Amino acid sequence: MSYTAWIISIGNELLIGKTVNTNATWLAKKLTLLGYDVRRIIAIPDNEEDEVEVFRDAIRRSIRVVISTGGLGPTFDDRTSEYLAKALNRRYVVNDDALKLVTETFRTKGLELTEPRLKQAKMPEGAKPIPNPVGTAPGIWVEESNTVIIALPGVPAEMMGIFENYVEPKLREIGPRLHFVERSITVKGVPEADLAPIIERGMKMSNRVYIKSHPKGHEIRSPLVEIHVYVSSEDEKAAENEINRVINFLMNAIKERNGEILSQ
Amino acid sequence: MSYTAWIISIGNELLIGKTVNTNATWLAKKLTLLGYDVRRIIAIPDNEEDEVEVFRDAIRRSIRVVISTGGLGPTFDDRTSEYLAKALNRRYVVNDDALKLVTETFRTKGLELTEPRLKQAKMPEGAKPIPNPVGTAPGIWVEESNTVIIALPGVPAEMMGIFENYVEPKLREIGPRLHFVERSITVKGVPEADLAPIIERGMKMSNRVYIKSHPKGHEIRSPLVEIHVYVSSEDEKAAENEINRVINFLMNAIKERNGEILSQ
Structure with a gap:
């Protein structure tokens, strides 16, 4: 079904x-x-x-x-x-x-x-x-x-x-017995194009996760990007674990790239 | 075309x-x-x-x-x-x-x-x-x-x-050499269902005109309806004349129905 x-x-x-x-x-x-x-x-x-x-x-x-x-x-x-x-x-x-x-x-x-x-x-x-x-x-x-x-x-x-x-x-x-969990982080100082490979790696961590970047500031002058992560799963606990795993990966990769995480 | x-x-x-x-x-x-x-x-x-x-x-x-x-x-x-x-x-x-x-x-x-x-x-x-x-x-x-x-x-x-x-x-x-003209009137005190026959007659006045009602207030307790009228025509003057003719008809018919016209 x-x-x-x-x-x-x-x-x-x-x-x-x-x-x-x-x-x-x-x-x-x-x-x-x-x-x-x-x-x-x-x-x-x-x-x-x-x-x-x-x-x-x-x-x-x-x-x-x-x-x-x-x-x-x-x-x-x-x-x-x-x-x-x-x-x-x-x-x-x-x-x-x-x-x-x-x-x-x-x-x-x-x-x-x-x-x-x-x-x-x-x-x-x-x-x-x-x-x-x-x-x-x-x-x-x-x-x-x-x-x-x-x-x-x-x-x-x-x-x-x-x-x-x-x-x-x-x-x-x-309907399905699915749980949907979402989380956003806002990143300052890294242009969207440079976040792209990080996001791509995050997506590959799980086939139940979806990650999308939404540019908010000016692309070049002062890059500000919201990264929206969401997961669907039959099991609420599994969805939570999955999203935490991906968010942690993203935050570490962004810090390595000298990006500032404004909010999550 | x-x-x-x-x-x-x-x-x-x-x-x-x-x-x-x-x-x-x-x-x-x-x-x-x-x-x-x-x-x-x-x-x-x-x-x-x-x-x-x-x-x-x-x-x-x-x-x-x-x-x-x-x-x-x-x-x-x-x-x-x-x-x-x-x-x-x-x-x-x-x-x-x-x-x-x-x-x-x-x-x-x-x-x-x-x-x-x-x-x-x-x-x-x-x-x-x-x-x-x-x-x-x-x-x-x-x-x-x-x-x-x-x-x-x-x-x-x-x-x-x-x-x-x-x-x-x-x-x-x-594109076409068309002019688009629109106008709205807001009517108080007449339920949308009672405006329906008036709007239908207005629509029949011209095949270049479109009239649509948008209920804003509470349908029964205090009916408030926006009537949106628009016309497309090759000729700007013709579009203006057409819309005036239809708006006049609507306003007269609504007043006969004891409706109050709040804005136009």
């Missing part, structure tokens, strides 16, 4: 540069910490052709978990649920459980069940609605072959509320 | 949720203002298979402009240039112009031309280096069939410096 994941971010506002895609970063971090391997983040417009194509592509590749954000609201261009049904070759129908959730939400809030709102109860046949603790549109959980597709609203508070309350526990249940 | 664009963001830090992809948002805004239609933003890991696949996919679809960020630095996992050569089925060679740029940069800065640094002068055969006014790695400009591929570093200051100094003027030259 491989634990791959894709994040699909739906919304024209992302493609015209109006909105920074913080949703994807938040989800990527969550999925990584759960032990999933996020392989792609794709932003596409509110558009049938693109949405259907990308959902089908993820299923064809047997990506284990696909999370989309956006397109579940009440307006005319919020059509993720409908396009998802099309991608799955399923009917797009009123879901009884979703209708109950939506009706209940509107009743307690004294709102009328208008046509645009009723749309939020329609889903691909066989999907399960996920309660929205913040807004009105339920999320969607639907499985096809080896893939779980989870459609969430694009409003960050709703997306996070649904994820933390309902999606995260389920993904932990069906 | 269609003026489509893709943005390819390369780097594991994006996929583990360590870094928010502000580069893509910045580029998307720039491309939109130049009149390009950004169709996809794809974040992928530093990985041969993904990079080659995504570059080839963009070429196969005749995307006019493809901009990648990341993977041009000196470390072992910075291999965008090499993978791009592979995607293009071209040799990966030392580019004479790039070598001059790189040697000159190092000479003036009193740095040695080490092996990892020399790598920054290697490019797909037939590519042109783009000077980097901030760091050492030149950008890459390479054309294949109808597609221009521009590879930029991932460090924001370098990416922006190269783009604004060299890429932007060239894309304006080969």
Whole structure:
């Protein structure tokens, strides 16, 4: 079983540069910490052709978990649920459980069940609605072959509320029993290019470790580089030992190169 | 001629949720203002298979402009240039112009031309280096069939410096003569679902206009919605007239619905 994941971010506002895609970063971090391997983040417009194509592509590749954000609201261009049904070759129908959730939400809030709102109860046949603790549109959980597709609203508070309350526990249940450990050190006075061979040696110490340098200062005048190290492992203790071993190696090698370690 | 664009963001830090992809948002805004239609933003890991696949996919679809960020630095996992050569089925060679740029940069800065640094002068055969006014790695400009591929570093200051100094003027030259005009109004007291039919009517007023609502407050308790309107047109005056016509319609319809317009 491989634990791959894709994040699909739906919304024209992302493609015209109006909105920074913080949703994807938040989800990527969550999925990584759960032990999933996020392989792609794709932003596409509110558009049938693109949405259907990308959902089908993820299923064809047997990506284990696909999370989309956006397109579940009440307006005319919020059509993720409908396009998802099309991608799955399923009917797009009123879901009884979703209708109950939506009706209940509107009743307690004294709102009328208008046509645009009723749309939020329609889903691909066989999907399960996920309660929205913040807004009105339920999320969607639907499985096809080896893939779980989870459609969430694009409003960050709703997306996070649904994820933390309902999606995260389920993904932990069906996910790998992995522990993810990370550590950063900041190095002053050694240009990134001179850290490169040290990092390369560190990477070779273990196939569960990943090391990446992020230049922060001016490359030449005053080199300042953050080195980010992370490890995934079935065993928390093993992950801790692994990362300590690699960090120690890096710090010694950097000191030999007369680098100053500012923080870790 | 269609003026489509893709943005390819390369780097594991994006996929583990360590870094928010502000580069893509910045580029998307720039491309939109130049009149390009950004169709996809794809974040992928530093990985041969993904990079080659995504570059080839963009070429196969005749995307006019493809901009990648990341993977041009000196470390072992910075291999965008090499993978791009592979995607293009071209040799990966030392580019004479790039070598001059790189040697000159190092000479003036009193740095040695080490092996990892020399790598920054290697490019797909037939590519042109783009000077980097901030760091050492030149950008890459390479054309294949109808597609221009521009590879930029991932460090924001370098990416922006190269783009604004060299890429932007060239894309304006080969791009459409389009003007992009946008305007936002913020509405208090009308839930998004009730704005939906008004927005739909506004969209039907013109096929060059796009209207999108962004809920800001609490959907039910105190609805606050930003309505973002944008228009592209060959003619600046026509774009201005179009957007005024649509904004006037929206403001009147919202006032009839007893909505309060907070700002525009």
